[in-house]
Structure formats: structure tokens, C-alpha cells
Amino acid sequence: MPLTDSMPVLTGAALTARLADLTGNGVRVLVGSVVDMAGVARAKTVPLRRAAAFHSAGMGAAPSWNVFCADAAIAFTDRLGVVGDLRLRADLTAARVIGGGYAWAPAEFFGQDGEPYAPCARGQLRRVQSAVEAAGLSASVGHELEFVLTDADGQRLPERHWQPYGLGAVLERGGFAADLTGALEDAGLPVEQLHAEYGTGQFEVSLGPAEPLASADAVVLARLLVGQVARRHGLLVSFSPLPFAGGAGNGAHLHLSLRRDGLPLLSGGDGPHGLTAQGAAAIAGIVQGLPGTLGVFAGSALSPLRLQPGRWSGAFACWGLENREAAVRLVAATRGTPHGASVELKCADPSANVYLATAALLGLALDGIARGAQLPPEVTVNPAQDPAAERLPQDQQAVLEALAGSGTAHRILGDEVMAALLAVRRHELDAYAGTGVGDLTDRFRFAWTV
Ligand code: GLU
Ligand code: MG
Secondary structure, three states, X not given: OOOOOXXXXXXXXXXXXXXXXXXXXOOOEEEEEEEOOOOOEEEEEEEHHHHHHHHHOOEEEOHXXXXXXXXXXXXXXXXXXXXXXXXXXXXXXXXXXXXXXXXEEEEEEEOOOOOEOOOOHHHHHHHHHHHHHHOOEEXXXXXXXXXXXXXXXXXXXXXXXXXXXXXXHHHHOHHHHHHHHHHHHHOOOOEEEEEEOOOOOEEEEEEOOEOHHHHHHHHHHHHHHHHHHHHXXXXXXXXXXXXXXXXXXXXXXXXXXXXXXOEEOOOOOOOHHHOOHHHHHHHHHHHHHHHHHHHHHOOOOOHHHHOOOOOOOOOEEEEEEOOXXXXXXXXXXXXOOOOOOEEEEOOOOOOOOHHHXXXXXXXXXXXXXXXXXXXXXOOOOOHHHOOOOOEOOOOHHHHHHHHHOOHHHHHHHXXXXXXXXXXXXXXXXXXXXXXXXXXXXXXXXXXXXX
């Protein structure tokens, strides 16, 4: 179904039925959240009798909500200051029951006049998804969530027999893993699989493919549920790109597949590994656009600490079939991939705003298709051993300068989103310049926890 240009509004019988459905599911409280430029989810909460008002008129929020930083500072700009007011409207069509008398819904920013508000990240993804559809394409996105469990004081767990992907490792936290899987499925999120990741105390949950906006909403809800279930087990969870100095990083990889007229672009063609010409151009657009847009995918002060060779984090601006060190890993259509072919963007981390990361990935693919971009040579080895493979920018100052100078990023995300995003990320970089890795990881360990 094509996406509406603005948030769908329920009225009359449809609204009454939705609210009755929530009441029938034991909901007494509605929490509606947005994700800001720092990747932090922020929320307003209402009793259910106020849900219709939250949906149609919205709750008040200062424009500065768009320039809150991960350390709670506010990176005011000329446009985003202390004067003015916005409306935060909960999208009841996407509300989910989350137990304990609560429903959660994604929210969007609007002006007081009811017009969509340009710096809103969810609104921007809606516009980009509409552009993809207007180009005759349909996109599916699946997200992976990596996170590290800690004890209730936020310290490393004493996982004495932790093994990466270990059966024992997952069973040691078996109650947590079972409750989490159940909570995600109960909330209607399609769990593909869960495993103990490489790092001690680190887990990964993968969510199945969905339409882009719905896939980004699913990440916000999944993080909420991971946090809730962890707390129920006396644990905390870190979604920081690097929770502990010297430990494993958390990625936030995205899988993208594209179709035209129902036919996949990443398989069934004459190109390498079955790519169609447009599929190859989409991958070219992503690979070529990454150096300029890395600040969207991995823009926090901690991001460069994770994005290192040898960590499967995708530190190289290249692509390759099943290449886990390339920023863009092609997963071909085989008997083992029932969802079909996809490209996995590995350089993204959980400090990114998931709506903007999804929008940027879609926008780069669309840009590649629109200009018939030439697919660069495939990297078939570890890119660290290929002198032709280019590292993504390593210095965060350079990452942000490249983002500021990227016409492609401005075209995809719009000037208003870009101004707010850059203000926030520049603050975070400047404020923590010279801070040691240990202090930095301590400071931000739970910044992205819901
Ligand atoms: N934890 C790695 C990262 O930071 C990814 C490991 C994997 O390939 O799943 O992106
Ligand atoms: Mg992983």
C-alpha cells in the first residue's frame, strides 16, 4: 500500500474502534516517542482518554527537542531555540500494546498549524519512502540490533564461560532470551533470530524485513522491549557503539532489498551475482555516497572507536559478496535466503537516528539508480589486504565536514534536518575532544538505552 504523504489521521468510527481495541487490551496509558538527531528516543505520555488529543492535536514540545544532544546539552541554532512550540502527534495507526497497561506509538513533529515540520526525522523518512515509491520501486528494510547486557550498576557481567555465538552463553541468559523473544513477538515484531554475539555479554536480535517506515518504528519498539525485559531480569542494556573500552562494538546493520513491478533488483539479472543493472546502480550509489553520509550512520563521538578494521563493522567504503569487512555486504538470493537477495549496510551503529539512517540508505540507492551509477569493482578479500580498498573517513571532524559538504546528503535529508543533525553532532564532538576512551564509554554507555 503506498505511503501517505503525511501521518494518517484516524477520525470518527475508525478512531473509536482503535481506542476500543487498546482499552480491550488493557491499555490505560499511551507513550508516544520520537528519535532525535542524537539517536535518543524522547517521549510524552498520556492517559488513554487523552490518546485522541495526542493523535490529532498533539502534545507540546519545544523546537529545541530537535537539537538535544546525547549528553543532554542543547545545540541551539538560529532556528531552533527557546522560542516557539511544536506539536508531537502519536501515530495511532502504528500503536502497539506493550503490556503493563501501556501502548507505545511512534510520534511525529508538526507545527502548531498542523503542517509537517521539516526537521522531523520520521517525517523525512516518510518523504524519502514516498520518493522511492514514486520512482516505481518498493523497498524492504530489516534491522539487526546488537546490545551488551550489564549488571544493575552498569558494569560488565561476570560471564565466566562466555563464548561468541555460544550455546552456553545464550542459555546462561536463557530466561532473558526467552522473555525477550516472547515480548517482541507479542508486540507484533517479526523476530528472525537471536544469538550471543562476539563480545562478552553481547546479544543480537534480527528483525524481519518490512516497509522502511515500519522497519524503523520496529527498531524503536524493539529497543524499548529489550530495555524493559533486561530490567525485569535485574540487568541493564547498552546500545552504545562501544559500551566498554577494549570490548566489542555494537552495530546497527540494515538490510535493504528493492523491487520494481514485483521483481527484485538484486537478483535475477545479468550482472555480478545476478544483480540487475538497476540493482548494481543502487549498490554503486550506496558505496559512492558513504564517505559523504557516514555522519548519518555513525555520527557520534563514540562511532569511530567502533568503526575499525577487524571488527566486522564495515570500515571500508567498498562492497563484496558475503564480505563481512566491507561496509556493503551483498547477500545473494540462494536457497538459504528465503527473503531473497539484500545488501547489508554494516557501518551504521545504534547512535544513529534510525529514521535518518534508513532514509539515507534508501536515498543513496535511489540516487545511484537515478544517475545510472557505475558499480565499483567488487572486493573479494579482506579489504585491509586490498590496497585499492578505501577506508571510510576515520577522523570524526572529517566525517562531519564531509557530511556538511555532501550535496547528496542535503538532497536526501533536506536542509533543516541537516542543520539540526550537524549542530548536535558537532557539539558532541567538540565537547568530548580529548576525552579518554574509558571516560567516553562510561559517559555514554546508556545514552541510547530505552
Ligand atoms: N559487532 C559488530 C559491529 O560492530 C558486528 C558483528 C557482526 O558481523 O555481526 O558492527
Ligand atoms: Mg552481529
